[in-house]
Amino acid sequence: MRDGRSSEPGITQPAGTKRPHAFPPHPTSASDLYCNPALTTMSQDGTPATAGAGSPDPSQDQRSYGASVGRWSGYVRELFSNPNGPLLGSVEPDKIEEAAREKLKDSPGAWGFLYGNAGTGETHRANRNAFARWQIVPRMLRDVTHRNVETTLFGVTYPSPLLIAPIGAQSCFHPDAELATARAAGALNVPLVVSGASSRSLEAIADANGPNSGRWFQIYWPRSDVYTLSLLRRAKASGYSALVVTVDTMSIGWRPADLDRAFLPFVHGVGIQVGLSDPEFMKAQGKEPHAEEDAPQFPYDAAKIRVLYAQGDRLTRERVELAAAWGKEVVNGTYRTWEDVRFLRKNWEGPVVVKGLLAVQDIEIAIDEGIDGVIVSNHGGRQVDGSISSLVALERIMKSQKVKEAQASGKFTILFDSGIRTGSDIFRALALGAQGVLLGRPYAYGLVIAGQAGVEAAIKNVLADFELTLGLAGHKTVADIQGKADEVLIRAE
Numbered sequence: 392m393r394d395g396r397s398s399e400p401g402i403t404q405p406a407g408t409k410r411p412h413a414f415p416p417h418p419t420s421a422s423d424l425y426c427n428p429a430l431t432t433m434s435q436d437g438t439p440a441t442a443g444a445g446s447p448d449p450s451q452d453q454r455s456y457g458a459s460v461g462r463w464s465g466y467v468r469e470l471f472s473n474p475n476g477p478l479l480g481s482v483e484p485d486k487i488e489e490a491a492r493e494k495l496k497d498s499p500g501a502w503g504f505l506y507g508n509a510g511t512g513e514t515h516r517a518n519r520n521a522f523a524r525w526q527i528v529p530r531m532l533r534d535v536t537h538r539n540v541e542t543t544l545f546g547v548t549y550p551s552p553l554l555i556a557p558i559g560a561q562s563c564f565h566p567d568a569e570l571a572t573a574r575a576a577g578a579l580n581v582p583l584v585v586s587g588a589s590s591r592s593l594e595a596i597a598d599a600n601g602p603n604s605g606r607w608f609q610i611y612w613p614r615s616d617v618y619t620l621s622l623l624r625r626a627k628a629s630g631y632s633a634l635v636v637t638v639d640t641m642s643i644g645w646r647p648a649d650l651d652r653a654f655l656p657f658v659h660g661v662g663i664q665v666g667l668s669d670p671e672f673m674k675a676q677g678k679e680p681h682a683e684e685d686a687p688q689f690p691y692d693a694a695k696i697r698v699l700y701a702q703g704d705r706l707t708r709e710r711v712e713l714a715a716a717w718g719k720e721v722v723n724g725t726y727r728t729w730e731d732v733r734f735l736r737k738n739w740e741g742p743v744v745v746k747g748l749l750a751v752q753d754i755e756i757a758i759d760e761g762i763d764g765v766i767v768s769n770h771g772g773r774q775v776d777g778s779i780s781s782l783v784a785l786e787r788i789m790k791s792q793k794v795k796e797a798q799a800s801g802k803f804t805i806l807f808d809s810g811i812r813t814g815s816d817i818f819r820a821l822a823l824g825a826q827g828v829l830l831g832r833p834y835a836y837g838l839v840i841a842g843q844a845g846v847e848a849a850i851k852n853v854l855a856d857f858e859l860t861l862g863l864a865g866h867k868t869v870a871d872i873q874g875k876a877d878e879v880l881i882r883a884e
């Protein structure tokens with residue numbers, strides 16, 4: 392306790408000893424408490440409240456071996472003190488994926504949509520394999536007891552470098568759909584990127600998300616400028632601070648899992664609620680914006696919708712007809728250009744982030760265009776099978792002098808997704824130059840299994856793992872490793 396602020400992990404304080412604070416020094420919100428079981432087991436005077444010398448079952452006292460000091464890694468203690476096992480059945484990504492598959496066994500189309508990839512899945516595998524090409528070189532005997540993984544993006548400080556990736560049509564996965572994800576992100580203060588293909592309105596998602604976490608809007612932008620401007624206005628009014636422009640999905644890729652089952656929920660009005668709640672679009676269709684009660688329900692059952700349509704069910708008919716009209720506006724095979732991005736840039740006051748760039752040349756164009764940031768991503772291998780893995784793309788991009796200078800100037804932010812499953816994946820992406828990473832399918836698997844609580848568990852898994860890995864590798868902060876691959880990684884032989 393040299394600095395007088397905290398005990399070392401692994402050392403149990405005698406009962407009654409005034410125990411100084413671990414990081415963060417004071418829980419500032421309910422979610423801080425929730426994130427840091429180290430704090431939840433303290434009574435107000437700082438003495439152990441539920442575990443320790445007075446604990447009826449000494450085996451429940453995990454403050455020694457399971458202890459870890461840190462906002463996220465304190466979650467380890469929660470896991471060790473739960474003899475029933477983790478909420479998602481495991482903390483292993485592959486086992487969680489299996490549990491989600493089992494849970495969705497009656498919706499094979501929805502599972503194929505979530506799990507599936509473009510083509511043979513080669514790029515998805517390449518995304519994962521690329522991480523193993525880099526190995527962490529841990530440093531020892533450095534005082535990294537108190538770690539802080541806060542990360543500042545576009546002037547806002549978040550509690551970690553993790554963001555929630557935009558995933559559309561979540562009503563196919565769980566009854567609470569995007570609202571569960573938004574609540575989980577809000578509870579943990581993790582920024583949320585809301586899909587333009589959501590099955591709930593931007594406003595309902597914002598309400599569920601609350602004021603804490605920060606949210607960005609990912610636009611699939613309509614051909615009509617009137618509708619686009621309406622979406623931008625609504626996003627701004629609902630507190631979305633950054634605009635993410637996904638440019639790798641002008642058409643949906645060649646996805647065998649969806650093609651084999653004719654799985655396309657959008658044509659049935661599932662995943663187009665951003666459009667169906669838009670006053671300008673709906674006015675042009677001669678309708679009122681759809682109310683939240685009209686949002687699609689879980690499970691998505693195409694056969695049932697066809698029957699309802701044939702029977703003349705009003706809402707079903709209306710949704711299907713409106714889906715055709717909205718489909719002509721977005722993701723309809725019309726390829727956009729930088730000219731179109733300029734329109735968005737001009738009409739959005741906050742940061743604009745382009746998602747889905749992989750080529751060094753495209754990143755350099757983004758810099759010339761005055762774009763604020765990019766997400767290096769291949770959409771999780773769901774668009775161009777056989778394409779470069781996202782991590783290899785990041786490596787190549789970071790070799791560009793122009794990119795390095797733009798990033799160093801603080802005016803250009805580089806984010807990363809596609810393949811993040813563990814804490815060491817986050818570590819390696821940051822070391823290779825990313826300033827933040829997006830979590831994709833793992834949180835959606837959590838949603839499938841247990842709704843909001845499942846999303847929270849998925850987030851806590853990767854962040855606890857990341858914070859532990861950071862410390863065990865000898866580092867305290869994101870700045871210690873960000874862009875420092877030369878110091879903290881080696882290329883595997």
Ligand SMILES: Cc1cc2nc3c(=O)[nH]c(=O)nc-3n(C[C@H](O)[C@H](O)[C@H](O)COP(=O)(O)O)c2cc1C
Nearest residue numbers: 505556557558559586637770771809810811831832
């Ligand atoms: C079911 C599903 C739906 C998705 N929907 C969107 C979307 O609406 N907009 C978008 O920009 N990306 C979308 N993505 C891509 C994710 O944002 C992210 O890039 C991808 O999931 C990263 O790959 P990973 O999940 O393998 O890590 C979707 C991904 C999945 C799995």
